[in-house]
Amino acid sequence: MVFLSASERRHAMYVRIRKERFGYVFFERFTRNVHFVETKENLEQLGREQLRKFVSRYYSGIGNAFHYEFVQSPENQFELGSPIGMYMEITRRCALDCRHCYKPDDPNAQLLTLEGWKRLIKELYDIGVFEIRLCGNEPLISPYFRQICEFISGLNLFLGINTCGFFGEQTREDLIALHPDFVAISIDGNEESHNQIRGPDSYQRAVMLLKKLSKTNIRRRINSVVSTLTLSTTEHTVKLADEFGADVSFIPFRPIGRHADFSAKCSIGRDQMWQSVQEVTRLRQQYPHLLLLTYFDVLGEHATYHHSMNFNSPCPARKNGFIGYSGDFYPCDFLRSLGRIYYCGNVAEHGFWPIWTSSPVLNGFRCLKHDKCKRCSHYMKKCYGGCISGSIASTGCPDDQLCFIDIQ
Known part of the structure; x- marks a missing residue:
């Protein structure tokens, strides 16, 4: 090492x-x-x-x-021996109550202990996983956040953190002192749209963290949810990224979870998705030094793959997975919103490897294919079929309804 x-x-x-x-x-x-x-x-x-x-x-x-x-991965029958990375939700708490949040509200959940998280991370390291991403709710709220980060870095795993940035100066300093490899900050458009979605003062705090990170060599990215509220703010987000040396990932809003009122008003359709991709494609010409990610990236000559793999399967079936604060494993966080349908088992009780290799739910998920995409000339060249997990969670269908290829 x-x-x-x-x-x-x-x-x-x-x-x-x-x-x-x-x-x-x-x-x-x-x-x-x-x-x-x-x-x-x-x-x-x-x-x-x-x-x-x-x-x-x-x-x-x-x-x-x-x-x-x-x-080395343990020997098994799959094309990819073990996941590339793993998303881990280390707390059920969050500093905000975002209008598009799809996280379950479960105040009585049994949380994994620090030792439980360490055992799990060590198992992931032992089977050849490369990356751990600590994700929302808000990972920095966990009382174990610092110890978990130090343990991950001590194993020389790639440490990524997803955050809303809603905290004070001391927490910003503490985060930077841990020197994670990557930090993704949620910023949804300009100050007006962001605060409307996430709450008062949330935009300024997120930007303050982005500014602080820009003075370090920590890689940073803006995660921006594309909804009807943010559709006109794409250029603002890219300019913000340019100012502070960040990449941007434009993630289409999915009507998933508990905030039905927001879903009804702010969901986008394939016309709006096309509009969003057109704008991202245009801005790439203006900002060639920035990495701008979007789904259905088929309008430019050179696509930037969002979840590129050499396999015609959902990305969580091979590339990654999601472990919730209780140790419950799902192929993707989106799918937890459907209850126990895609629950694969508890890694604290059974260990990760038996679930990854033997879960009937996960093995069934691995068999899902993009039926509509097979007829598309862009498939597996520029586009990998959108997000199967997000599409299932929002519409019940693996074929992504935001695909605009039929109206192009």
Whole structure:
């Protein structure tokens, strides 16, 4: 295992390499850049210089500061031996009550202990998982937040954090002191639209965190939900990202969960989705140095894949999964809103690996396909079919109703 200081990271490349049935998965530790490499060559037998030359086919700019580590998944029958990353919800509490929130309100839930989280994270590390993302509710509210972050970093796993940024200066300082690899901040449009959705003063606090992060080398991204309230604010969000050196992910609102009034007023259809993608495509020309992500990215010459994989399957079935604050595993957080239909088991009781390999619910989910997409010339080239989980949770159908290809 290789540990590098923050200053060394700026000039280094550290690739974790995992053996798979089709070849290998490459995961660049500091940029989170993933490649699925089909090869019959045995990379473990290569010398350092030979391996550096092989890896340089996929990562440009590899110099002498090249570090690598081979990791191993337990043997199994799947195309991808273990997940690439895991989303973990370490608390049921949040600082806000957002109008589009789909999280369950369960005040009597039994929460995992700190030792329970550590056991789980260590198991994920042992089976070759590369990344842990601490996500909402608001992870910084957890009394175990600092200890969990330090434990993840101590295993040299990629540490990502999703946050609303609604906290004070000391918490901002404490977050930066932990030096996570990546922070995603929820900002929904301009100050008016954001505060209307998330509450008074929430925009300014989120921007203050973004500004603070811009003075560090921590990678940062704005997660922006596209609804009728934010459809006209895309350029504002991109300008904000440009000012503070952030990427942007534009995520279509899904009518999921407990706030039916917001869903009825602010859901978008495929016409609005097309409008949103058109604007993102236009802004890429203006801001070529920014990474701007969107779903159904088929209007520009060069798509930026949102969930790119070499498999025609839902991304949670191979790439990642979601573990809630009680240890309950679902393929995706969206699907928890449907009750126990997509509940796969409790990792605190049964361990992660038995659920990942043997859950009938998860194995059934892995068989889902995009029937409509098979007829589309963009499928598996520019577009990977939208979000199966979000589509099922909002409409009951795997084929994403926000796809606008028929009206293009």
